[in-house]
Amino acid sequence: MNVRGWSVIWAPMALVLACGLSGCSSSAPAAEVSAAAAVNGPAAPKALEDATATVFEDEEAHADRPPHGGVVVALGPHAAHAEVVAVPDNGELSLYVLDAEGQPGQRIAQPKVVVDVETSGRLVRLEMVAAPDEGLGERVGDASHFVVKSDELLRMAAAKVTVKWLGVNGQVYSDVVVDWAAAAP
Numbered sequence: 001m002n003v004r005g006w007s008v009i010w011a012p013m014a015l016v017l018a019c020g021l022s023g024c025s026s027s028a029p030a031a032e033v034s035a036a037a038a039v040n041g042p043a044a045p046k047a048l049e050d051a052t053a054t055v056f057e058d059e060e061a062h063a064d065r066p067p068h069g070g071v072v073v074a075l076g077p078h079a080a081h082a083e084v085v086a087v088p089d090n091g092e093l094s095l096y097v098l099d100a101e102g103q104p105g106q107r108i109a110q111p112k113v114v115v116d117v118e119t120s121g122r123l124v125r126l127e128m129v130a131a132p133d134e135g136l137g138e139r140v141g142d143a144s145h146f147v148v149k150s151d152e153l154l155r156m157a158a159a160k161v162t163v164k165w166l167g168v169n170g171q172v173y174s175d176v177v178v179d180w181a182a183a184a185p
Helices: 010-022 030-040 046-063
Strands: 071-075 080-087 092-098 112-119 122-130 145-149 160-168 171-179
Touching: 071 171, 080 160, 080 171, 092 112, 092 122, 092 160, 112 145
Parallel strands: none
Antiparallel strands: 071 080, 080 092, 092 145, 112 122, 112 160, 122 145, 160 171
């Protein structure tokens, strides 16, 4: 059936198409809007941002207290921590891997940790070995404590220890620096 040159089927389809296209009148193309959202992410209300920042500041203060009396450094944005403890009288250096809260016992899969120790103008590369706490079920390849003993560390006062790499919770942290001169009160 034809109504003044239009078939009964085509007239309603043209009307639906015209209405559908009028709803798509955005000033920015859809690709630009979704790209901006992907880069900037969702925006949180200002009050939520302020509250979250306050909570993180309060929580981060406790994570930097050394449970073993050493120097603690954050790994990434406080995803985990490393504590380095030196015993200069017997030339021993320990590394403890701590969790995000700064608590001991964050196990890692590597059996050894390589560190560079710079003290008194000398640079020494040392290989720390796992010292698992068997009472907690740790073993080599699933430990949180690493230790090395060397005459190079005897009577060490100020030092800079660089952990060459440390794999914690699927993240690799490279060249983590612990500086005793900067950490001294």
